[in-house]
Amino acid sequence: MSENRPNGTALRRAILDETRHLLVADGYDNLSMRKIARAVGCSATSIYLHFENKDALIHALIDEGMEQLHEQLVTAAKEPEPSARLNALAHAYVRFGLDNREYYQVMFQLHPERMERYPVEKFRKARRNLEIHAEALADGVEVGVFRTGSPETGAHVLWTALHGLVSLLLAERVDVKLADEAFIDAAVQHALDGFSK
Amino acid sequence: MSENRPNGTALRRAILDETRHLLVADGYDNLSMRKIARAVGCSATSIYLHFENKDALIHALIDEGMEQLHEQLVTAAKEPEPSARLNALAHAYVRFGLDNREYYQVMFQLHPERMERYPVEKFRKARRNLEIHAEALADGVEVGVFRTGSPETGAHVLWTALHGLVSLLLAERVDVKLADEAFIDAAVQHALDGFSK
DNA sequence: CTACGATGCTTATCACTGTTAATCGCTGCC
DNA sequence: GGCAGCGATTAACAGTGATAAGCATCGTAG
Incomplete structure (x- = not known):
């Protein structure tokens, strides 16, 4: 499980970075998995490989x-x-x-x-x-x-x-x-x- | 506009009653127009006739x-x-x-x-x-x-x-x-x- | 009594949401 | 070479708020 390794992959880090960015910019209510994915440049479901939900x-x-x-x-x-x-x-x-x-x-x-x-x-x-x-x-x-x-x-x-x-x-x-x-x-x-x- | 008449129709009152009920029971996050409509017994769009949104x-x-x-x-x-x-x-x-x-x-x-x-x-x-x-x-x-x-x-x-x-x-x-x-x-x-x- | 416009409500639809299942492609190993 | 496994994808599901278009019913004017 990727959650277990202390140093996640580059994708995991990118997801966190973009999520942080989108949260600060647009607020929690306007945060969606698809928006994050779009910002990161991956598919929405890829996020679920690194975070349970x-x-x-x-x-x-x-x-x-x-x-x-x-x-x-x-x-x-x-x-x-x-x-x-x-x-x-x-x-x-x-x-x-x-x-x-x-x-x-x-x-x-x-x-x-x-x-x-x-x-x-x-x-x-x-x-x-x-x-x-x-x-x-x-x-x-x-x-x-x-x-x-x-x-x-x-x-x-x-x-x-x-x-x-x-x-x-x-x-x-x-x-x-x-x-x-x-x-x-x-x-x-x-x-x-x-x-x- | 129905919003203007002080005594709304029976539907308007029913919508308010059921919304109150659903809010208290399930919380705001689980409140949806369709659920309200189902509880009232009307279509979801009917709610928009009595409330702007x-x-x-x-x-x-x-x-x-x-x-x-x-x-x-x-x-x-x-x-x-x-x-x-x-x-x-x-x-x-x-x-x-x-x-x-x-x-x-x-x-x-x-x-x-x-x-x-x-x-x-x-x-x-x-x-x-x-x-x-x-x-x-x-x-x-x-x-x-x-x-x-x-x-x-x-x-x-x-x-x-x-x-x-x-x-x-x-x-x-x-x-x-x-x-x-x-x-x-x-x-x-x-x-x-x-x-x- | 008929024709018409307004009103109240519905269905169909749109662009989204979180999440899951199935699938694809690539890499390393036997 | 062929296959297992893994990272990532597409397709899909059930649901969301909201809008547009359509349908039926009613009071009234002619």
């Missing part, structure tokens, strides 16, 4: 996105002071979402049905993006600048707030008169406030 | 959902004390989302493209659901229990947090070990904390 193909891109997000979070987490670090993490998360709308949508807004068969090892990798927030919270509790239940719960709670902000902005549901940089800062601040001691 | 049909259901949500928020808003009222509103919003997942998804998670032609008067109606939160905030500021920028901004910020909570729970992204009633309460509390003086 469309979901599996998207899962590979989600994994890429999670890795990109992780990189940006790691950069933000260099700040040693827990409070400033969590602030940087939160802003980095939101910025990633706004800067990569189509990526964000498949990463976090895909219907749970489409995620049912998301591979465990990819899921574990994605969870690091939560853990990095939990760590900042735990460190903050230790030095006495934060209060929270468990850091894991706290990280999830923070995530819900940040995700809601990104989601509503991407969905263009927030009044355009309000949805500026100041609004984002206010919402992020609001999400962080609850942890301050 | 699939989006317009969904818009009618979104409007219904907004009305239902509004009713539940109004009930929660009977509480006179602003702090308790906002708390009741937030919990009512989240409960509505969790109790009506498919409805919530079309109401708040539909791709902006699908909402581009959402009618202005329906949009204005939907905005009451934000205003009812803003009112509680404004009242709270007046009696000195809340602090916030403008109540409108505050309501939007609160909305982002609540929406994120509902979205992640509906998307089943929150660790099942965490996603219980206590977690919901903690997240809602967190979202409200920032307004307390």
Whole structure:
């Protein structure tokens, strides 16, 4: 099975490249196997030789996105002071979402049905993006600048707030008169406030 | 045009009824014009005599959902004390989302493209659901229990947090070990904390 | 009472979608 | 040389939203 060899063929890589390109350009809803095939220069069914189905193909891109997000979070987490670090993490998360709308949508807004068969090892990798927030919270509790239940719960709670902000902005549901940089800062601040001691 | 007469024909009502039923039962992704037609007992194209397209049909259901949500928020808003009222509103919003997942998804998670032609008067109606939160905030500021920028901004910020909570729970992204009633309460509390003086 | 136009609904059709089955062509091996 | 296996293809299936054309029924004008 081609899925098993770590270094896929050139075709596999080309499929991923074109899919990424089409996703970013046209969005998930306008992504079709035939369009990908046309862009790659192969038949639609050839994609199925390298990916079980469309979901599996998207899962590979989600994994890429999670890795990109992780990189940006790691950069933000260099700040040693827990409070400033969590602030940087939160802003980095939101910025990633706004800067990569189509990526964000498949990463976090895909219907749970489409995620049912998301591979465990990819899921574990994605969870690091939560853990990095939990760590900042735990460190903050230790030095006495934060209060929270468990850091894991706290990280999830923070995530819900940040995700809601990104989601509503991407969905263009927030009044355009309000949805500026100041609004984002206010919402992020609001999400962080609850942890301050 | 049948769209113009306030009381549509029996067919129009039947289409709405069956669409609502199918949406709740199978979800938006599994909703098709042909399935609706089959359930109603008419041809698929007949639906286009009463609704411009699939989006317009969904818009009618979104409007219904907004009305239902509004009713539940109004009930929660009977509480006179602003702090308790906002708390009741937030919990009512989240409960509505969790109790009506498919409805919530079309109401708040539909791709902006699908909402581009959402009618202005329906949009204005939907905005009451934000205003009812803003009112509680404004009242709270007046009696000195809340602090916030403008109540409108505050309501939007609160909305982002609540929406994120509902979205992640509906998307089943929150660790099942965490996603219980206590977690919901903690997240809602967190979202409200920032307004307390 | 007949003829006509409008209205409501249908069938046929188009260009797509994800996915599977069957098939083709090529390469390496016995 | 012939054959197995593998990568890739074409053909096909069932379904999608949507449009165009056609059919039947009805109220009304002549």
